[in-house]
Amino acid sequence: xxxxxxxxxxxxxxxxxxxxxxxxxxxxxxxxxxxxxxxxxxxxxxxxxxxxxxxxxxxxxxxxxxxxxxxxxxxxxxxxxxxxxxxxxxxxxxxxxxxxxxxxxxxxxxxxxxxxxxxxxxxxxxxxxxxxxxxxxxxxxxxxxxxxxxxxxxxxxxxxxxxxxxxxxxxxxxxxxxxxxxxxxxxxxxxxxxxxxxxxxxxxxxxxxxxxxxxxxxxxxxxxxxxxxxxxxxxxxxxxxxxxxxxxxxxxxxxxxxxxxxxxxxxxxxxxxxxxxxxxxxxxxxxxxxxxxxxxxxxx
DNA sequence: CGTTGATCCTGGGCGC
DNA sequence: TGCGCCCAGGATCAAC
Numbered sequence: 001x002x003x004x005x006x007x008x009x010x011x012x013x014x015x016x017x018x019x020x021x022x023x024x025x026x027x028x029x030x031x032x033x034x035x036x037x038x039x040x041x042x043x044x045x046x047x048x049x050x051x052x053x054x055x056x057x058x059x060x061x062x063x064x065x066x067x068x069x070x071x072x073x074x075x076x077x078x079x080x081x082x083x084x085x086x087x088x089x090x091x092x093x094x095x096x097x098x099x100x101x102x103x104x105x106x107x108x109x110x111x112x113x114x115x116x117x118x119x120x121x122x123x124x125x126x127x128x129x130x131x132x133x134x135x136x137x138x139x140x141x142x143x144x145x146x147x148x149x150x151x152x153x154x155x156x157x158x159x160x161x162x163x164x165x166x167x168x169x170x171x172x173x174x175x176x177x178x179x180x181x182x183x184x185x186x187x188x189x190x191x192x193x194x195x196x197x198x199x200x201x202x203x204x205x206x207x208x209x210x211x212x213x214x215x216x217x218x219x220x221x222x223x224x225x226x227x228x229x230x231x232x233x234x235x236x237x238x239x240x241x242x243x244x245x246x247x248x249x250x251x252x253x254x255x256x257x258x259x260x261x262x263x264x265x266x267x268x269x270x271x272x273x274x275x276x277x278x279x280x281x282x283x284x285x286x287x288x289x290x291x292x293x294x295x296x297x298x299x300x
Numbered sequence: 301c302g303t304t305g306a307t308c309c310t311g312g313g314c315g316c
Numbered sequence: 317t318g319c320g321c322c323c324a325g326g327a328t329c330a331a332c
Binding site: 077175177 | 302303304305306308309310311312
Binding site: 001002003059073074075076077130132133134152153184186193194242243283284285 | 323324325326327
């Protein structure tokens with residue numbers, strides 16, 4: 001599930017190899033992944049434009065072109081990979097010197113919905129098994145971009161000056177929803193998904209089912225630091241490849257080996273040894289340690 | 301307005 | 317071995 005760290009990992013991989021190249025042509029094999037803004041020829045408008053930058057806001061990847069923004073949201077299973085057609089695709093191939101080698105490059109298949117042909121002969125492939133991902137085309141103006149993020153209700157951006165304690169605390173005021181729901185809400189902090197929500201709640205030592213208005217100040221402050229900390233770790237280890245995530249080179253991340261609670265149901269808590277519990281909170285699988293994250297809050 | 305729940309989509313894992 | 321069932325979840329939208 002591409003959350004902020006996974007999208008940032010892709011962004012960092014893409015940036016050095018596509019910036020400065022032209023987007024020669026675009027081929028769509030499934031219209032389903034196109035937002036209305038990219039349908040009926042509006043995506044073809046990007047053909048011939050130069051890629052000036054690759055940026056990110058929350059879980060959205062933004063390619064800055066001459067006259068447009070080309071925006072990707074990867075949904076659940078979306079992948080953006082670079083492919084060099086002059087190289088072998090994912091397969092073992094024979095090298096005269098080093099012998100058998102595994103090539104990570106992703107070959108296009110029936111889940112590859114978009115081909116972007118780049119000026120240097122390489123391709124950028126958008127692949128999405130479950131088709132929850134979307135591609136958007138926006139005119140290149142600050143107003144239009146701001147309106148896009150307003151419409152999609154994106155909240156505080158981690159790792160910027162917007163991510164400050166005052167803004168963070170305002171998300172807790174007069175609200176009755178559970179902590180897990182608050183963290184999954186993109187209008188609170190942009191970029192947190194199911195994995196990092198569970199990890200942040202563990203890091204802060206708070207129970208995911210607690211109501212947000214019932215938190216003590218110290219607990220909110222711990223969560224404020226925890227959210228950014230777990231996202232930072234995710235980026236540091238190249239993203240979490242629980243299932244489908246691969247970076248722009250088609251390689252898996254290693255953050256799945258660093259998780260404390262997500263996907264560890266029944267396994268001992270790395271802090272106290274208590275078996276990790278999995279429940280459902282607001283329709284989402286939720287993992288926590290009942291000892292480190294007691295419902296009544298931690299007594300110090 | 302705030303909150304909850306259904307919906308989309310496909311592959312994988314499980315039980316029989 | 318194979319079939320059917322259910323689960324995974326990000327964002328949106330309807331309903332209360």
